[in-house]
Amino acid sequence: MVKPVVVVTRRWPQAVEDRLSADYDVCLNQDDTPMSVTELQYAMQNADAVLPTVTDVFDAEIINVNERRTRILGNFGVGFNHIDLEAATVAGITVTNTPDVLTDCTADIAMMLLLMTARRGAEGDRHVRDREWIGWRPTHMLGTKVTGKTLGLIGMGRIARAMAKKAHHGFNMPILYYNPSSISDDLIADLNAVKCDSPEDVLSRADFVSLHCPGGEQTFHLINADRLKLMKPTAHLINTARGDVVDTLALINALRNGTIAGAGLDVFEGEPHVNPELLTLDNVSLLPHLGSATQETRIAMGHRVVDNLDAFFRGADVIDRVV
Ligand code: DGY
Numbered sequence: 001m002v003k004p005v006v007v008v009t010r011r012w013p014q015a016v017e018d019r020l021s022a023d024y025d026v027c028l029n030q031d032d033t034p035m036s037v038t039e040l041q042y043a044m045q046n047a048d049a050v051l052p053t054v055t056d057v058f059d060a061e062i063i064n065v066n067e068r069r070t071r072i073l074g075n076f077g078v079g080f081n082h083i084d085l086e087a088a089t090v091a092g093i094t095v096t097n098t099p100d101v102l103t104d105c106t107a108d109i110a111m112m113l114l115l116m117t118a119r120r121g122a123e124g125d126r127h128v129r130d131r132e133w134i135g136w137r138p139t140h141m142l143g144t145k146v147t148g149k150t151l152g153l154i155g156m157g158r159i160a161r162a163m164a165k166k167a168h169h170g171f172n173m174p175i176l177y178y179n180p181s182s183i184s185d186d187l188i189a190d191l192n193a194v195k196c197d198s199p200e201d202v203l204s205r206a207d208f209v210s211l212h213c214p215g216g217e218q219t220f221h222l223i224n225a226d227r228l229k230l231m232k233p234t235a236h237l238i239n240t241a242r243g244d245v246v247d248t249l250a251l252i253n254a255l256r257n258g259t260i261a262g263a264g265l266d267v268f269e270g271e272p273h274v275n276p277e278l279l280t281l282d283n284v285s286l287l288p289h290l291g292s293a294t295q296e297t298r299i300a301m302g303h304r305v306v307d308n309l310d311a312f313f314r315g316a317d318v319i320d321r322v323v
Pocket of ligand 1: 076077079289290291293
């Protein structure tokens with residue numbers, strides 16, 4: 001039987017590349033160089049499936065390439081704001097993603113950033129490495145206590161709920177949340193979470209605000225100068241969602257002027273570029289998009305893509321249909 005031709009756009013964990021190689025006629029990206037528009041278009045013309053990840057922009061120019069052969073985009077990642085879903089729908093291309101398997105690890109990173117910004121973790125590490133530490137003293141590098149403080153979540157999907165669990169049960173934090181649609185009580189039963197009617201409500205009441213909304217036009221610069229002004233001057237903002245949910249220049253001003261106390265960022269507008277002004281601020285903790293970056297999770301994400309692919313090519317329903 002002729003195996004479907006599959007193009008993988010970036011290097012994947014070995015175990016998943018081995019599985020793909022056994023079951024498909026696969027073209028791997030061993031040196032992990034990002035593919036150009038021309039290369040992605042060529043892949044769409046010559047492969048039955050293309051497996052992109054969150055850094056590959058699949059816009060209409062790529063999706064609508066002449067003589068397209070690809071019928072499925074199996075995205076390695078839960079976020080899909082880099083894929084033009086309208087163009088994919090019109091072209092009849094199936095798009096899948098990888099929910100569930102990265103929930104806990106991404107929530108861990110959100111919690112880690114919360115702790116880092118509250119307790120000045122990154123700043124403390126720099127202090128020791130720079131050999132500036134002269135010893136313990138009662139007023140040295142004081143941060144903010146986390147236990148018992150209020151966590152506000154904007155977006156209440158899987159990752160937000162996993163973070164809320166850690167924060168509520170591990171750190172005794174009361175939980176506030178805003179979600180544009182209603183959340184089934186079963187999903188948040190053990191959290192005693194208070195629903196807010198607007199992002200503004202969360203921003204003005206929480207000590208820590210963590211963003212968990214999808215990227216895209218609807219959430220572009222959701223956190224802007226006006227909304228940052230609603231936050232308490234002692235509050236911290238955590239972003240593990242997408243960089244462009246936050247207006248970076250407004251955030252830099254808010255951090256510099258003391259509008260808010262600190263921030264923890266795992267995602268950036270236009271990443272991997274990071275606004276150089278952020279690098280000059282001690283009250284922001286920065287990570288290079290590590291949300292799902294554990295061995296276990298990245299292997300699970302890869303297998304989830306292949307599970308979807310297997311279902312598609314045997315004519316069954318894909319598990320994680322986006323479109
Ligand atoms: C995703 O899957 O969308 C994440 O941003 C990668 O960790």
